[in-house]
Amino acid sequence: MSTQFAVRQEIAAVVTNGPGAAAILSAGIGSFAVAIFAIAADKSPFVKNLFVFYKPTGALSGETTVAILLWLTTWAILNWLWRRRNLSLPRINVIALVLLGLSLLLTFPPIGDLF
Amino acid sequence: MEITTRSLWTLVHGMGFGALYLLACSGAIALLYLRFASAGQTHASPSGDRFLGIYLTAMAALAWLTVLSGTYIIYPWYRATAPAGTTNLAGYPRALLLSHPATQQWHLIGMEWKEHVAWLVPIAITMAAFIAIKYARDLRDHPQLRSALSGFVVISLLAAGIAGFFGAMLDKNAPVDGGQNIQLVQGEKQ
Numbered sequence: 538m539s540t541q542f543a544v545r546q547e548i549a550a551v552v553t554n555g556p557g558a559a560a561i562l563s564a565g566i567g568s569f570a571v572a573i574f575a576i577a578a579d580k581s582p583f584v585k586n587l588f589v590f591y592k593p594t595g596a597l598s599g600e601t602t603v604a605i606l607l608w609l610t611t612w613a614i615l616n617w618l619w620r621r622r623n624l625s626l627p628r629i630n631v632i633a634l635v636l637l638g639l640s641l642l643l644t645f646p647p648i649g650d651l652f
Numbered sequence: 653m654e655i656t657t658r659s660l661w662t663l664v665h666g667m668g669f670g671a672l673y674l675l676a677c678s679g680a681i682a683l684l685y686l687r688f689a690s691a692g693q694t695h696a697s698p699s700g701d702r703f704l705g706i707y708l709t710a711m712a713a714l715a716w717l718t719v720l721s722g723t724y725i726i727y728p729w730y731r732a733t734a735p736a737g738t739t740n741l742a743g744y745p746r747a748l749l750l751s752h753p754a755t756q757q758w759h760l761i762g763m764e765w766k767e768h769v770a771w772l773v774p775i776a777i778t779m780a781a782f783i784a785i786k787y788a789r790d791l792r793d794h795p796q797l798r799s800a801l802s803g804f805v806v807i808s809l810l811a812a813g814i815a816g817f818f819g820a821m822l823d824k825n826a827p828v829d830g831g832q833n834i835q836l837v838q839g840e841k842q
Contacts, residue, residue, distance in 0.1 A: 552790045557783050557797045564779035564804065568772045575768045593728030601723065601771050608775055626796035634803050637776065641811060644768040646761050 555619030558629045563615055565633030567608025572643035574600040576652055653839070657831035661725050666819050669718035673773070674816055676711045677809040680780075683707060684805065688791070688798050701788040708781035708805075715774040715808070722770060722819075729828050730763070745826035758825050762818040770815035776808040 578585040578596040588599025642648050655663075683704060734744040741748040749759040780801045784791065791798055 552787065552793070554794055554797060556786055557794065557800075560779045560782050560786075561797075561800045561804075564775050567775045571768055571771045571775075591724070593731075594723055595731065597723060597727065597767055600768070601719075604771070605775075626794075626800070630796055630800045630803070633800065634807070637772065637804065637807050640772055641769060641807070641814075644765055644772075646764045 553619075553621055553623050554626055555622040555624060556616050558624045558626055559612060559615035559619050561626075561633045562629050563608055563612035565636035566611050567604055568640040569636040569643075570604035570607045571601060572640040572649070574604055575644055576649045579649060580652065653837040654833045654835050656829055656833055658726075658729055658828050660834060661721065662823060662828050665718060665721045665726055666816070666823065669714050669721065670812070670816050670819065673711060673714040673718055673812055674809070676707070676714065677805065677812065680707060680711060680805050681802075681809070684798075684802050688802075698789055701784075701791070705781065705785035705788060708777065708784045712774060712778045712781045715777050715812070718812075719770050719774055723767070726828055727767065729830070730822075743830045745822070745828055748826040749822070755825050758818075758822055762822055766815045766818040766822070769811045772811045773808045773815070776804040776811070780804050780808075 574588065578588050578600055585596045588596035588603070590602055591598040687700065687704060730745045732744055732746075734741055734747045738744070738747075741751055746759055746763070749755045749763075783797055783801050787794060787797060791801075
């Protein structure tokens with residue numbers, strides 16, 4: 538049983554957590570971007586106009602498209618930087634989950650309107 | 653028995669993709685619990701690891717179909733501007749909701765929250781699917797990755813639940829309707 542555990546630990550060391558960390562953190566950043574762009578478009582008519590990529594959908598089209606592009610770009614960059622690294626995941630998990638939680642709160646209009 | 657094209661799309665978006673995603677979420681949470689609750693002494697098979705990846709990928713596809721159909725097919729019908737002087741706002745759901753103090757908040761809070769919070773779902777579940785596929789069997793040796801994956805699945809359920817609830821309530825108060833009639837079943841002459 539202990540041999541099995543030792544083998545697993547070795548495998549875990551070989552399969553680095555970097556790509557996973559990159560996916561987790563970039564998902565948090567992408568989610569947070571959705572909330573930030575929504576608030577920015579709500580506060581500034583200029584930004585709102587900038588985000589109108591598809592007129593029938595209005596600024597929502599640009600807010601989400603730019604957030605998705607930011608998410609995917611961040612993911613690609615972090616994945617390349619961390620592909621062979623083992624990182625401190627608890628810290629990255631907390632940051633990503635806090636960003637995701639904040640996104641849930643900031644997209645709620647009464648909270649978003651406070652800014 | 654007839655249905656309009658807009659109603660049909662709303663049905664496909666909400667009852668098809670959206671509701672199926674919500675159902676799949678509870679399945680994903682149960683699956684994650686069963687596979688990893690007793691991590692370290694699990695005897696799960698490689699096919700089970702593959703199944704988790706496929707399951708989460710199918711959920712990601714559902715999430716993307718839900719937000720894309722909602723944003724680019726239904727939302728334009730919802731927010732269409734009524735021509736000046738229009739008295740019957742039935743074909744303009746947003747204008748209809750905003751025209752009564754009792755229903756205004758369904759748009760100002762409900763739709764404004766729904767249209768953005770829904771987009772957190774595909775981001776979160778795509779990440780979860782990637783991790784499940786990338787790490788597969790090795791996931792049991794990475795407890796922190798498992799925690800993040802589970803956390804994002806649970807939050808995606810919450811976000812999808814918020815979007816689904818407001819979607820249903822908005823459609824109840826100001827349905828997206830119109831377009832061509834599609835006859836589902838021919839009625840008998842009386």
